[in-house]
Each structure stands twice: as C-alpha cells, then as structure tokens.
Amino acid sequence: METVQELMRGSRRALARLITLVENNDPRKEEIMERLFPHTGKAYLIGITGSPGAGKSSLVDRLLAEARQNGSTVGVIAVDPTSPFTGGAILGDRIRMQEHALDSGIFIRSMGTRGSLGGLSRAAREAVQVMDAFGKDLIIIETVGVGQSEIDIVGTADSTVVVLTPAGGDSVQTIKAGIMEIGDIFVVNKADLGGSERTVAEVSMMLDLKEEPGWRPPVLPVVALRGEGVAALWQALMEHRRYLQSGGLFESRRRERAGRELGELVEFLVKSRVWESIRTQISLDELIEAIALRRQDPYSAARELLRRINFPF
Ligand SMILES: Nc1nc2c(ncn2[C@@H]2O[C@H](COP(=O)(O)OP(=O)(O)O)[C@@H](O)[C@H]2O)c(=O)[nH]1
Ligand SMILES: [Mg+2]
Numbered sequence: 001m002e003t004v005q006e007l008m009r010g011s012r013r014a015l016a017r018l019i020t021l022v023e024n025n026d027p028r029k030e031e032i033m034e035r036l037f038p039h040t041g042k043a044y045l046i047g048i049t050g051s052p053g054a055g056k057s058s059l060v061d062r063l064l065a066e067a068r069q070n071g072s073t074v075g076v077i078a079v080d081p082t083s084p085f086t087g088g089a090i091l092g093d094r095i096r097m098q099e100h101a102l103d104s105g106i107f108i109r110s111m112g113t114r115g116s117l118g119g120l121s122r123a124a125r126e127a128v129q130v131m132d133a134f135g136k137d138l139i140i141i142e143t144v145g146v147g148q149s150e151i152d153i154v155g156t157a158d159s160t161v162v163v164l165t166p167a168g169g170d171s172v173q174t175i176k177a178g179i180m181e182i183g184d185i186f187v188v189n190k191a192d193l194g195g196s197e198r199t200v201a202e203v204s205m206m207l208d209l210k211e212e213p214g215w216r217p218p219v220l221p222v223v224a225l226r227g228e229g230v231a232a233l234w235q236a237l238m239e240h241r242r243y244l245q246s247g248g249l250f251e252s253r254r255r256e257r258a259g260r261e262l263g264e265l266v267e268f269l270v271k272s273r274v275w276e277s278i279r280t281q282i283s284l285d286e287l288i289e290a291i292a293l294r295r296q297d298p299y300s301a302a303r304e305l306l307r308r309i310n311f312p313f
Helices: 002-008 012-023 029-039 056-069 091-096 113-118 120-134 148-154 177-182 196-210 230-246 249-281 285-292 298-308
Strands: 044-050 074-079 106-111 138-144 159-164 185-188 219-221
Touching: 002 012, 002 029, 002 120, 012 029, 012 106, 012 120, 029 120, 044 056, 044 148, 044 177, 056 074, 056 138, 056 159, 056 230, 074 120, 106 120, 120 138, 120 148, 120 249, 138 148, 159 177, 159 230, 185 196, 185 230, 196 219, 219 230, 230 249, 249 298, 285 298
Parallel strands: 044 138, 044 159, 074 106, 074 138, 159 185, 185 219
Antiparallel strands: none
C-alpha cells in the first residue's frame, strides 16, 4: 500500500492518514497492520491517566518539552471519550499543544468517541503501532482514568503515570483500586493549590502497605501549569525504564502484552467474522421475534445460528 511506503519515508501526512484508517476500522486495516508490524517494537510507551481535569494534558505538554530537550521524538495519543467535541478533536488539547505542532519531532493525535466504533482501546493501540513504525522514540498515551477500556489502554504502556490532585478534589479513598495498581509513578499535580503534602503522604502510605518487592512507585508533587516537578518526573520515567530493562521485566511485560493482544485479536476476529457470516446468510427477524414472544429461548437460538453457518464447534 502506497501510504505505508510514504510512512516509512517519514511522511507526516501518511502518518495522519493511516491513523484515521485504523481508527475507522477500514477494510485495509489488517493488511496495513501486518505490513507495519516488522517496523514496530522500538518506541517506549508512556501512559498518563487520571480524572478529567487533573491536569494530564498540561503535564503532557510539559513532558513534550522535556523529551525534546533530551533528544527524543514523541508521538502523543490523547484519548478522551468524555470529550464533548465530536470527530475526535479535543479542542483544549489542540490549543495548548499548538506550539508543539510546528515541531516535526512531535506528532499529536486526539481520539474521541469516534474510535469507539471498533473498540477505543484497540484503536488507540493500533495508533500507537502506526506511530511506532513511523519511528517515534517515545509515545505518550493520555487517557481519562474512568472506565475499564481506559485502564486497558494504559495497560499497554511500558511506564504508567497516574495523575492525582490534592485531597478535596481527588480524595485518596475515591481513587479507583484498578488505577492504584497500574501506576508506576504517581504525580500529585496542582501542588500550588495546597494540601498536596497530605495527598503525597496518603498515597505513599497506601503504596507502602502493599509491601511488594521490586519497584516502589515514587509519588511526586508537580505544578504542571508552571512546569515545576516535571524534570523530576522525567527522571523518574527514565529510572523506571532502566529498572524494567535491567531486570528483564521489560521483555516479560511485553510478552504478557503480546499474549493479551493475541487473545483479544482472536476474540475480535471470531466475533466479527461469525457475526458477519450470520448476518449475510440468515435473516434474523423471525428468530428475534420468536425470542421476543418467548417461543424460543436465546440460548438454543444462538446455537442454531452457529450450526447454520457451519461453525465448527
Ligand atoms: N492550579 C493549577 N491548575 C492546573 C495545573 N495543571 C493544570 N491545571 C488546570 O487544570 C485544568 C485542567 O487541565 P488539563 O490539563 O486540561 O487536565 P486533563 O483533563 O487531565 O487533561 C486546566 O484549567 C489547567 O489549566 C496546576 O499545576 N495547577
Ligand atoms: Mg486532557
């Protein structure tokens, strides 16, 4: 495919177009992903998650500057299904990150509800693959830490940063358990508002309760608005990266991820192909009517459908 060749030659337009194709579940997507795969696996993936308004985008904005100073090229995928803006455009992010848009070492992409068509987490993961193949050194995925799909998205990152705000806004008790578990680094943003020491202490205490050997996530006060504490966050990220790579955890995490991805893909392929096969071969109206009128139960109806398309078991 021509666009893939253009991508390999460094075309940003091709990058944008390919992400749109995967986001829209284009029929050529599988072929695209297959062709890109040999060129992936080199980028380091950083997940940033937290409640809406915690300051994730502001932090990403600052991290971009830090990463560029350190000579890394960066791709950003901002996933915000809660965004009221349609078409995947997250206006605030666009405006704030505008100055970076002129930097060819940075590529920013927002994904809204549009990507949810074929599963938001899969769309985001595929967008990561495209940026990876393009050659970005770092890929930052910003997600709102609200639902399972967001947790799934950051679950694919090598290092995950959980952004909290001082107690009052985000009391530690209300932090979702799943979120606490995925954090490799905790940021208490808006430290200028006061109360951050308490939140840092509370989160640190929670982390110490776990008594797990290995990496102890640092808890860092940050003022994203002014860039304070961002250099320390960058250092912590690089330290975590070294930690993963020196202990062999990097490979084992990626292997785990590969297994998960394979399982999800099989599930997706079976689901979409079986369903398509059923819909194109069989008119479902009668069966649905029969179930609605309680003349047939949905269990036997589902089994009957699979039999009729010769599903092998
Ligand atoms: N006081 C204060 N406000 C901040 C800070 N960081 C971000 N904000 C503000 O918090 C609001 C939400 O920030 P944003 O980055 O869009 O949060 P996101 O929804 O998590 O991406 C914006 O009005 C920011 O200006 C900070 O360090 N201190
Ligand atoms: Mg944001």
